[in-house]
Amino acid sequence: MLVILGWSTVAQAQTGHDLASPWQRGHRTPSGAAPSRPRTDPATSAEVQDLRALSSAEAASAAPRVYGDGDGDSLGWDDPERDLQPMGMVHFVLMAQVGYLAGNDEFAEAIAVSGGPALDFCLWPTLSLHLRVGLRVGGHGPFGVSSRRLSDGYIRGTLLIGVHAVQLVSVRVGAELGPEIVFASESSSGNLMAGGAAVAQLGIRPGGHFELALDLAIDVRPGDELTPLGSRQYTYVAPRVGAMLAVTF
Amino acid sequence: MRSLARRFALATLACIAIACVAGCNGSAYFRPHAFVPPMRHYRLRYAEPSARAVLGPDWNILNFRGEEIRQTPDWVTHARIDEGAGPRARAIPTFDLFAEHAHDGSVLFVMTVPLAPTMARRDLRIVAHEFIDELTGSAIAVVRRVRGDSSEERLVASRVIEDTEAVVGGADAYLFTLSRGVVGSASVTSSHLSTFVLLRPHRRFRGGGLADLEDGAPMLLLIALDAVAERYDARRPELDALLDRLDVRP
Numbered sequence: 147m148l149v150i151l152g153w154s155t156v157a158q159a160q161t162g163h164d165l166a167s168p169w170q171r172g173h174r175t176p177s178g179a180a181p182s183r184p185r186t187d188p189a190t191s192a193e194v195q196d197l198r199a200l201s202s203a204e205a206a207s208a209a210p211r212v213y214g215d216g217d218g219d220s221l222g223w224d225d226p227e228r229d230l231q232p233m234g235m236v237h238f239v240l241m242a243q244v245g246y247l248a249g250n251d252e253f254a255e256a257i258a259v260s261g262g263p264a265l266d267f268c269l270w271p272t273l274s275l276h277l278r279v280g281l282r283v284g285g286h287g288p289f290g291v292s293s294r295r296l297s298d299g300y301i302r303g304t305l306l307i308g309v310h311a312v313q314l315v316s317v318r319v320g321a322e323l324g325p326e327i328v329f330a331s332e333s334s335s336g337n338l339m340a341g342g343a344a345v346a347q348l349g350i351r352p353g354g355h356f357e358l359a360l361d362l363a364i365d366v367r368p369g370d371e372l373t374p375l376g377s378r379q380y381t382y383v384a385p386r387v388g389a390m391l392a393v394t395f
Numbered sequence: 396m397r398s399l400a401r402r403f404a405l406a407t408l409a410c411i412a413i414a415c416v417a418g419c420n421g422s423a424y425f426r427p428h429a430f431v432p433p434m435r436h437y438r439l440r441y442a443e444p445s446a447r448a449v450l451g452p453d454w455n456i457l458n459f460r461g462e463e464i465r466q467t468p469d470w471v472t473h474a475r476i477d478e479g480a481g482p483r484a485r486a487i488p489t490f491d492l493f494a495e496h497a498h499d500g501s502v503l504f505v506m507t508v509p510l511a512p513t514m515a516r517r518d519l520r521i522v523a524h525e526f527i528d529e530l531t532g533s534a535i536a537v538v539r540r541v542r543g544d545s546s547e548e549r550l551v552a553s554r555v556i557e558d559t560e561a562v563v564g565g566a567d568a569y570l571f572t573l574s575r576g577v578v579g580s581a582s583v584t585s586s587h588l589s590t591f592v593l594l595r596p597h598r599r600f601r602g603g604g605l606a607d608l609e610d611g612a613p614m615l616l617l618i619a620l621d622a623v624a625e626r627y628d629a630r631r632p633e634l635d636a637l638l639d640r641l642d643v644r645p
Contacts, residue, residue: 213638213641215639217640218429223435225426
């Protein structure tokens with residue numbers, strides 16, 4: 147039996163409800179307007195006689211009828227905007243970042259290096275709106291020799307919401323938060339403090355699964371410095387500019 | 396600290412605005428040059444590219460709400476589909492495209508139908524003939540016309556008036572047209588003409604992703620036009636034009 151109908155029939159038997167096409171079920175649109183009635187109703191009467199005037203064999207033409215205007219030949223099948231989206235609702239991502247943090251009177255300019263895994267949860271496929279949840283492990287190290295030298299290591303949770311749009315572009319915004327161990331220049335031991343950042347990432351996705359992004363952040367840097375009077379703690383907001391490479395699986 | 400909070404809020408708002416603007420990049424289905432179904436196993440180039448219109452302005456596409464395909468129960472089919480790892484229950488859109496003509500109620504639809512593995516190599520002519528038999532039974536179908544709580548049955552005679560092999564978008568197809576009419580006491584009055592095109596895409600059905608050349612279930616594309624007899628001649632060229640603009644993905 148033809149599976150076009152058998153498909154519905156079998157599924158109907160298995161699921162126990164009518165799976166025929168909407169117009170085969172007296173379907174009504176949400177507005178209440180009914181689409182056209184079924185015009186392909188399967189036969190249900192056994193006592194009727196065959197009134198087909200032409201048998202299929204008689205009516206079949208010898209040469210196939212060819213459709214096609216040829217205009218599609220010049221169009222490729224690539225659709226970068228969609229091809230660059232890894233398929234599936236959840237993607238595993240590995241990120242690596244290098245960044246520059248501005249300094250101030252109390253903190254030296256610093257290099258930030260980080261990386262870590264993340265998961266992208268697709269929230270709205272047609273817009274490729276997704277939520278990125280991940281971990282970032284990294285550290286800051288100051289440039290050169292300075293009395294304001296400060297280094298730290300951290301692990302932060304990241305939460306970013308983003309889209310892949312306009313073919314190659316990715317845009318994400320979100321925040322990071324997590325503990326940081328701060329090593330001041332004059333301190334012999336690290337102090338555990340909390341650091342964080344408000345993050346924006348603007349990227350291009352040249353290979354679909356690869357993404358190069360500019361990472362812009364307002365980094366909240368914790369600080370700790372020994373003075374003759376004892377330890378001083380700072381919280382300083384530093385602009386961060388970085389490059390990010392992400393690989394999506 | 397207040398200054399920091401203000402800067403943070405402004406930066407966040409700016410980024411969200413950028414994300415929203417960039418995110419509104421159009422439909423996943425009505426692409427710049429053509430309508431593309433979720434599995435992207437074919438495309439229907441636009442009759443009016445500037446309007447992104449698959450059909451003329453008199454056609455209303457009912458299975459879309461805006462640019463999103465309807466996922467309400469009326470427009471979804473539940474089926475067990477064997478994509479190679481055994482049958483799995485899936486809920487898939489019944490139609491890729493379902494359009495109704497605003498003036499005469501003609502219907503034109505495209506649906507993708509996954510097949511049982513045993514049907515993968517079945518000759519299209521055979522499939523089409525089985526389909527015709529299924530549609531017409533012994534050639535007279537009982538149409539149940541449900542109107543509210545009441546129903547009425549009418550005998551409808553069908554006959555094949557067109558039956559031919561075809562090539563559509565580079566893929567093998569089979570086209571047939573049925574004339575159907577109400578059986579009266581002394582005559583059969585043709586009331587509807589329905590043209591069906593069964594097409595075998597090159598790719599295989601994968602409910603959760605793009606159609607694939609190797610993996611997935613065999614499938615058919617069913618393109619159909621149904622019109623009242625007196626309007627069929629006006630609508631048929633629109634079906635033919637649609638078939639001319641259909642490209643099957645290699």
